[in-house]
Amino acid sequence: MEFLSVVPFSIMTGFVAVFGLLVGSFSNVCIYRMPKRESVVFPASHCTACNSPVRAYDNIPVISYLLLGGKCRSCGVKISPMYPAIELIIGLLITLAFLRSGLSVEFAVTATVSAVLVIITVIDFQHRIIPDRITLPGIIFGFAAGFYLEGWRDSLIGFFLGGGLFYLIAVLSRGGMGGGDIKFIAAAGALVGWQKVLLIIFIGALAGSVVGIALMVLKGGTRKSMIPFGPFLALGTLAVLYYGDDLVRYYLSAMQQPF
Numbered sequence: 281m282e283f284l285s286v287v288p289f290s291i292m293t294g295f296v297a298v299f300g301l302l303v304g305s306f307s308n309v310c311i312y313r314m315p316k317r318e319s320v321v322f323p324a325s326h327c328t329a330c331n332s333p334v335r336a337y338d339n340i341p342v343i344s345y346l347l348l349g350g351k352c353r354s355c356g357v358k359i360s361p362m363y364p365a366i367e368l369i370i371g372l373l374i375t376l377a378f379l380r381s382g383l384s385v386e387f388a389v390t391a392t393v394s395a396v397l398v399i400i401t402v403i404d405f406q407h408r409i410i411p412d413r414i415t416l417p418g419i420i421f422g423f424a425a426g427f428y429l430e431g432w433r434d435s436l437i438g439f440f441l442g443g444g445l446f447y448l449i450a451v452l453s454r455g456g457m458g459g460g461d462i463k464f465i466a467a468a469g470a471l472v473g474w475q476k477v478l479l480i481i482f483i484g485a486l487a488g489s490v491v492g493i494a495l496m497v498l499k500g501g502t503r504k505s506m507i508p509f510g511p512f513l514a515l516g517t518l519a520v521l522y523y524g525d526d527l528v529r530y531y532l533s534a535m536q537q538p539f
């Protein structure tokens with residue numbers, strides 16, 4: 281890592297940004313293929329309409345979309361602006377993670393988890409599932425990173441507290457909570473520890489309620505038009521990942537103020 285210290289910070293940031301866009305591009309492949317249980321590696325990218333392979337020079341994140349005017353080069357079918365949007369969001373998150381932590385374990389963890397959270401959000405909105413292919417490896421990753429960053433005790437308690445609470449809700453509400461949500465929050469608990477997993481649940485429930493009530497008022501929806509919970513948990517996890525320590529410190533110091 282020594283040689284990296286001679287690379288100017290701005291150039292390093294540029295490299296990280298490009299890397300983030302490429303991670304975003306691969307995340308699009310995961311979003312499209314994982315719910316169909318397809319491999320995310322083979323075959324190489326191809327147009328979903330005409331099946332012609334996407335050439336390397338047409339596969340540059342964001343830029344290719346703009347150069348091609350949002351259309352497939354072979355058949356001219358419209359490509360969803362979701363693709364470049366997801367590349368941009370993940371690119372920005374990974375750059376932000378680098379600006380916060382530099383090249384470190386924290387950066388690697390935050391960058392990986394950020395991309396995974398965006399993937400989960402889109403898949404849950406589109407298919408109402410959080411695939412086991414993400415949550416089960418996520419639990420192992422959560423423990424590995426959590427043991428290192430938060431300590432084994434906080435990580436273990438976080439896993440059982442988060443997973444246990446959601447399991448209890450699932451039992452009491454008779455199916456109001458999906459299995460994917462339970463595995464997700466267990467993985468998140470292992471990653472961030474027990475204090476911050478409570479914060480994730482709080483933020484997720486709050487954001488979910490606000491949006492849910494707004495939709496009911498605007499569209500006259502009922503409980504049947506329930507929105508998935510995964511995206512709000514992902515939002516809570518993202519907030520805690522970037523600002524969790526500040527929020528916990530703020531909360532603890534506020535508790536110690538005499539009223």
Ligand SMILES: [Zn+2]
Pocket residue numbers: 327328329330331332352353354355356357
């Ligand atoms: Zn095509």
